[in-house]
Amino acid sequence: MSTPSVTATKKNGEDTALDAALRPQQWDDFIGQERVKKNLRILIDAARQRKEPMEHVLFAGPAGLGKTSMAHLVAREMQSSIRITSGPAIERVGDLASILTNLLPGDILFIDEVHRLNKLIEEVLYPAMESRTLDIVIGKGPSARTIQLELPPFTLIAATTRPGLLSSPLRSRFGSTFRLEFYTPGELERIIARSAAVLGVALARDAAPVLAQSARATPRIANRLLKRCRDYAQVHADGAIARDIVVKTLALLEVDELGLEPMDRALMRVIIEKFNGGPVGVQSLAAAASEEEDAITDIYEPFLMQLGFVERTPRGRIVTEAAYAHLGLAGRRAQTLL
Numbered sequence: 155m156s157t158p159s160v161t162a163t164k165k166n167g168e169d170t171a172l173d174a175a176l177r178p179q180q181w182d183d184f185i186g187q188e189r190v191k192k193n194l195r196i197l198i199d200a201a202r203q204r205k206e207p208m209e210h211v212l213f214a215g216p217a218g219l220g221k222t223s224m225a226h227l228v229a230r231e232m233q234s235s236i237r238i239t240s241g242p243a244i245e246r247v248g249d250l251a252s253i254l255t256n257l258l259p260g261d262i263l264f265i266d267e268v269h270r271l272n273k274l275i276e277e278v279l280y281p282a283m284e285s286r287t288l289d290i291v292i293g294k295g296p297s298a299r300t301i302q303l304e305l306p307p308f309t310l311i312a313a314t315t316r317p318g319l320l321s322s323p324l325r326s327r328f329g330s331t332f333r334l335e336f337y338t339p340g341e342l343e344r345i346i347a348r349s350a351a352v353l354g355v356a357l358a359r360d361a362a363p364v365l366a367q368s369a370r371a372t373p374r375i376a377n378r379l380l381k382r383c384r385d386y387a388q389v390h391a392d393g394a395i396a397r398d399i400v401v402k403t404l405a406l407l408e409v410d411e412l413g414l415e416p417m418d419r420a421l422m423r424v425i426i427e428k429f430n431g432g433p434v435g436v437q438s439l440a441a442a443a444s445e446e447e448d449a450i451t452d453i454y455e456p457f458l459m460q461l462g463f464v465e466r467t468p469r470g471r472i473v474t475e476a477a478y479a480h481l482g483l484a485g486r487r488a489q490t491l492l
Contacts, residue, residue: 176349176377177223183348184227186341186373187220190332194224197330198231207260208232209329210283210310212268214317216456218374219334221313225264228311236262241270250275251290254282259306268312269319276324283310283327315452336371336460339363345373346380355384356394364400370413370457382407412461412480417445418454422463422481425473432472439471 178184181191194211201208208228213221229236237253244250244265257263265271271279281287288303312328314320325331337345343362346369350357357380365383369376383395386403408416424443425432440447445454455471458464463477 176352177226178220180230181227184220184223185344185348186337187224187334190224190334193330193332194228198228202232207234207262207307207309210327211312212317212320212325212328212331213311213313213334214331215315215334216336216372217315217452218372219336220373221334222264222266224334225262225311225313228309229262229264232260232262232309234260234262234309236264238264238266240266241268244271244275247275247278247290250278251288254288254305254308255303257306257308260308261306262309262311265310265312267314268324269314269316271324273321276321279310280323280327337373338371339366342366342369342371342373342376346376349377349380350395353381353384355387358394358396361395361397361400364397364404364411367411368404368409368413371460375413379404379407379409413457414480417443418458419481421445421450421454422458422473422477425464425471426478426481426483431478433467433470434472435470 181195184191197208197211211228213224215221225238226236235258237257239253244253253263278289281289282305286305286307288305289300290303291300310328317325317331317333343366346362346365347357350362361383365376365379369379380395383400383403384393386406387393387395387399390402391399404410410419421439421443424439425434428442429438434442436447436450440450443450455464455466458477459466461476463474463480465472465474
């Protein structure tokens with residue numbers, strides 16, 4: 155198996171550092187999610203006045219809306235260190251025990267994709283969250299014994315893209331649960347303008363709205379598209395991102411004016427061409443489109459439903475008249491209704 159070159163490794167490190175640089179460094183830099191920010195400020199101010207850790211917090215919502223960025227901002231406001239891990243990374247009870255016993259008083263533990271935690275690990279997490287104790291079983295069989303370790307005061311901040319998969323006992327142990335919403339075009343324009351300033355690239359005033367409209371109401375996608383426009387401008391122009399640069403970049407990426415990508419359009423066409431517009435179950439749709447079920451339900455379907463192009467019914471997914479019109483298949487829709 156080939157190993158990555160030094161150049162590729164360096165490039166990946168630069169990209170990671172760049173993504174970190176685009177994260178908001180203070181509350182004023184975090185654009186949008188005003189309701190969540192107001193509630194968090196109250197929690198943080200109250201905890202600081204009591205000189206104790208903040209209650210455990212759960213952030214829910216689609217990927218790319220700022221859950222990790224909010225966790226970093228909370229840690230900064232609480233003047234606490236943040237330890238970062240994810241549900242899939244904690245494979246054994248010993249992994250969680252190692253993380254918890256290495257926390258210092260006031261630390262924040264951030265667990266991304268918490269719904270993917272093993273159920274046995276969840277059971278160990280309950281007393282840690284509730285009474286700050288860790289129960290460890292030593293040995294096996296008749297000689298096994300349980301010891302209880304005291305944990306320092308800490309705050310667990312968890313993030314999930316699928317809150318419905320969280321068990322009720324785990325969900326109930328969070329003091330506050332916040333759902334992050336999709337962003338408006340105006341908010342995305344401000345995010346894009348800020349990111350362009352951080353990247354040190356000139357962005358025309360009329361270019362930001364085009365990018366914002368194609369960003370699927372998600373800051374992470376907006377930043378990704380902005381970086382691709384920067385690359386295109388650097389190679390094919392003078393480095394400044396004008397409106398025509400954005401249009402050409404989006405065309406090259408096959409992203410249309412509403413932010414639909416090739417797979418979005420492919421899914422709708424599969425429903426139209428192979429299932430006569432629906433209804434169709436997600437398993438059949440995944441098989442026909444050669445795509446994973448989780449990718450359809452987590453990545454593509456939420457945005458298509460938000461646009462009103464796909465509807466969920468008790469019998470399955472159906473494509474709406476608006477989708478036919480967007481794909482230029484209004485005539486086919488009329489034939490289907492006959």
